Amino acid sequence: MSLSLSLYLASARRRGARLMRNPENRIAYPERPKGELVWIHLGSSNDVHKIHSLTQKMIDERGDISFVITSDCDRIATHNPGDKYRNTLYQITPLETTQHAREFLTHWAPDAAVWLTAKLRPALIVEAADQHCPLLMMGIESSATLQEKKRGNVSIIRDILPYYQSLTVVDDHIKAQFLRQGARPETLQISGCLGFDTVIPPCQDFERDKMAALLSARPVWMAHQTIPSEIEPVIAAHRSASRLAHRLLLVITPNDPSQGHSFARALYDMGWQVALRSNGDLPQEDTQIMVADLPAELGLWLRLSPVCFHGNTLTEYAYGTPPFDALALGASILHGPKTGEFTELYERIGKAGAARLVENQAVLSTVVGGLLAPDKAAKMAHAGWELSSQSAEATDQMVALLHDVLDKTG
Numbered sequence: 001m002s003l004s005l006s007l008y009l010a011s012a013r014r015r016g017a018r019l020m021r022n023p024e025n026r027i028a029y030p031e032r033p034k035g036e037l038v039w040i041h042l043g044s045s046n047d048v049h050k051i052h053s054l055t056q057k058m059i060d061e062r063g064d065i066s067f068v069i070t071s072d073c074d075r076i077a078t079h080n081p082g083d084k085y086r087n088t089l090y091q092i093t094p095l096e097t098t099q100h101a102r103e104f105l106t107h108w109a110p111d112a113a114v115w116l117t118a119k120l121r122p123a124l125i126v127e128a129a130d131q132h133c134p135l136l137m138m139g140i141e142s143s144a145t146l147q148e149k150k151r152g153n154v155s156i157i158r159d160i161l162p163y164y165q166s167l168t169v170v171d172d173h174i175k176a177q178f179l180r181q182g183a184r185p186e187t188l189q190i191s192g193c194l195g196f197d198t199v200i201p202p203c204q205d206f207e208r209d210k211m212a213a214l215l216s217a218r219p220v221w222m223a224h225q226t227i228p229s230e231i232e233p234v235i236a237a238h239r240s241a242s243r244l245a246h247r248l249l250l251v252i253t254p255n256d257p258s259q260g261h262s263f264a265r266a267l268y269d270m271g272w273q274v275a276l277r278s279n280g281d282l283p284q285e286d287t288q289i290m291v292a293d294l295p296a297e298l299g300l301w302l303r304l305s306p307v308c309f310h311g312n313t314l315t316e317y318a319y320g321t322p323p324f325d326a327l328a329l330g331a332s333i334l335h336g337p338k339t340g341e342f343t344e345l346y347e348r349i350g351k352a353g354a355a356r357l358v359e360n361q362a363v364l365s366t367v368v369g370g371l372l373a374p375d376k377a378a379k380m381a382h383a384g385w386e387l388s389s390q391s392a393e394a395t396d397q398m399v400a401l402l403h404d405v406l407d408k409t410g
Helices: 003-019 045-050 052-062 074-078 098-108 122-130 153-163 172-181 205-215 228-242 257-269 295-304 324-328 340-351 361-371 374-409
Strands: 036-042 065-071 088-090 112-115 135-140 166-169 188-190 220-226 249-254 274-276 289-291 307-310 332-335 355-357
Touching: 003 098, 003 122, 003 153, 036 045, 036 052, 036 374, 045 052, 045 065, 052 065, 052 374, 098 122, 112 374, 122 135, 122 153, 135 374, 153 172, 166 172, 166 374, 172 188, 205 295, 220 228, 220 295, 220 324, 228 249, 228 257, 228 361, 249 257, 249 295, 257 274, 257 289, 295 324, 307 361, 324 374, 332 361, 332 374, 340 355, 355 374, 361 374
Parallel strands: 036 065, 036 112, 065 088, 112 135, 135 166, 166 188, 220 249, 220 307, 249 289, 274 289, 307 332, 332 355
Antiparallel strands: none
């Protein structure tokens, strides 16, 4: 151990002793779930999307396993994904002191720790190693740094990286950086980026075939997770595109499914022929807009819609929706500028050629009409499928690695 790391840890112990005197610096953790438990540490609460596929596959394949998720941003503790993701708890990361790290690790007693960030917390990492918790780093896209910048950080990083028994990075460039920083060569391997695969919305083939027969080869596009203020620009785009594509059908899913009836009424009052799925309506020959307000049918409509505008991204009060479902099912993705916490995701998908930003109503109208040409939509869909497939391969690689570590420690 270098002098720099020794001094760092001594400082972390002194700081911890001082802070632990104040009860407000102690965390009341919930009860630890029974069975195996994996601790996953993220660089940002916005990185939560990177773990969902990983955790759900592990639960499906391993059964009695739970996950505790922490982040360098304490906002993670307020994350509430509802019932979609099982056996997953979100917690504040312990303070970077020896005592707080020990308290956290003693309570949760993780069977393995997975870091999806290269921002290192030496006190936490050393304490995990002292408690014989296997340390893995996965899906890393940048060189290692210290969460808290200190003197001698180069030597501290060089001392800390060997604590990890596996380091998975996204390319040869990052691998070379880690080698220069002191990682053991035998621990390094390369995989794709995490976070672009998802649990695909289900749909039975016979349901899709039945609906496709009803549509009789009509062109279809979708406005997904639409908020009320986006009805007007979406309808303007549909009106414009309908001049280019005879019998074009718009499928619109409200961001809040309980608003299906109000959406249908507003569209009917505008003079459109509207069908509402929660009323049991099916598309007829004269149906112009289908309000698809049954969440269980999302997979069906995405499979029938080669072009998908992601709503809650265009107008003033929009705050963003994740693009995973449409990406996984090969739709050409359009989105507005209000992408919120998903901005980095949309930028990366756009850079790959799988998504396109539409800045306003006029651009949306132009782009929807242009993408109705099958060759243009297919090019974007292929780019999205490729990105999603590479991410799925990376997830499978990491699931296999985590199985191996847990089997050895069990």
